[in-house]
Amino acid sequence: NAGVTQTPKFQVLKTGQSMTLQCAQDMNHEYMSWYRQDPGMGLRLIHYSVGAGITDQGEVPNGYNVSRSTTEDFPLRLLSAAPSQTSVYFCASSYGPTGYEQYFGPGTRLTVT
Amino acid sequence: AQSVAQPEDQVNVAEGNPLTVKCTYSVSGNPYLFWYVQYPNRGLQFLLKYITGDNLVKGSYGFEAEFNKSQTSFHLKKPSALVSDSALYFCAVRPQAGTALIFGKGTTLSVSS
Numbered sequence: 377n378a379g380v381t382q383t384p385k386f387q388v389l390k391t392g393q394s395m396t397l398q399c400a401q402d403m404n405h406e407y408m409s410w411y412r413q414d415p416g417m418g419l420r421l422i423h424y425s426v427g428a429g430i431t432d433q434g435e436v437p438n439g440y441n442v443s444r445s446t447t448e449d450f451p452l453r454l455l456s457a458a459p460s461q462t463s464v465y466f467c468a469s470s471y472g473p474t475g476y477e478q479y480f481g482p483g484t485r486l487t488v489t
Numbered sequence: 490a491q492s493v494a495q496p497e498d499q500v501n502v503a504e505g506n507p508l509t510v511k512c513t514y515s516v517s518g519n520p521y522l523f524w525y526v527q528y529p530n531r532g533l534q535f536l537l538k539y540i541t542g543d544n545l546v547k548g549s550y551g552f553e554a555e556f557n558k559s560q561t562s563f564h565l566k567k568p569s570a571l572v573s574d575s576a577l578y579f580c581a582v583r584p585q586a587g588t589a590l591i592f593g594k595g596t597t598l599s600v601s602s
Contacts, residue, residue, distance in 0.1 A: 380532075409590075418493075418579060418592040419533075434589060466532055474583060475521045475540045478590065480532035 377402050380481035382467050388487045389457040397452040397484050399467030407470045408450040409434070409478070410442065412463040419466065425450055426473055457488045491516040493582050495593035502570045503601050510565040510596045512580030522563040523581040523590070524554055533579060539563060550574070570600045 383398045401408065409424035411434075421434030425444040439461060441453040450469075454461060464485050468478040493514045502508045514520065521540055525533040537548025544556045554565045563580060580593040 411592075416498075416594055418594040420592075421589050424589070468533075474585065475538070477523060477535040477538055478533075479535070480525075482532045483530075 379403065380467055380469055380479050382465075382481035382484050384484060385482065386485050388489065389454070390489055391457060391459060393457050395454050395457070397454075397465055397467075397486075399450045399452065399481060400448050401450075401467075401469040401479070402448065403469060403479065404447060405469035405471055405479070406447065407473045407476070407478075408444065409468050410440070410450070410452045411466045411468065412436065412461075413466060413483075414463050422452065422465075424473075454486075459488045462486060462488045491582075491584060491591055493580055493591050493593040495578075495580055495596045497596050498594075499597045499599060501599045501601065504572050505569050508567050508570045508574070508598065508600070510578050510580075510598060511562070512564060512593060513560070513562045514580075514582045514591075515561065516582055516584045516591070518585045520585055521583040522554075522556060523583070524548065524552070524563075524565050525579045525581060527577040527579065527595075529576075536565070536578075570598075572600050572602050574598060575600045 380401045406427045410422040411419040420436045423442040425431045467481040470476040470478045523538045524536040527533045539546045539556045547553045577595050579595050583590045
């Protein structure tokens with residue numbers, strides 16, 4: 377199993393540009409989520425999905441969109457990049473939303489200039 | 490508000506000595522508790538979790554954690570630290586009835602030889 381994969385590993389955007397961060401998992405996990413990691417702030421939940429076709433907002437959803445058309449894929453879209461979105465983004469998946477541990481991807485380091 | 494606190498930004502120990510990384514939480518009900526470790530430029534890796542049962546939980550790489558309901562704590566411990574344990578450690582809590590995983594801000598563990 378490849379586990380959770382994310383592309384790209386690094387990305388530089390100009391303010392106002394849009395892009396999609398890709399996330400895929402091959403473990404048949406129902407629950408997937410996106411986090412951003414900023415220094416001294418831990419990980420903050422952006423959006424999550426409890427299954428194909430179902431998504432919901434997390435703690436910091438503004439400026440981001442998600443969709444879940446398949447169990448395997450959970451892309452994160454930045455609509456109009458802002459410097460405040462400079463961060464490291466992690467995708468994670470698990471069998472379920474409650475007592476199961478999450479498996480994390482390697483992360484995407486995004487810089488918005 | 491529900492929260493997780495890791496009161497120490499950094500913990501320094503000598504190799505061979507016991508280590509403790511502290512975590513306290515404030516959530517309603519009986520939460521699920523997790524510890525994750527992050528090595529430089531990597532995603533988070535699951536170490537251990539408490540769901541129910543024995544208050545002492547054993548996990549990967551010789552780590553263990555003790556759940557203390559009265560003190561709302563879930564401290565991570567290891568009897569004998571290794572230099573290779575040096576990393577960033579995150580405590581996370583999921584309220585039993587919710588789906589969002591709440592992370593602490595992380596504690597950097599530095600083990601010296």
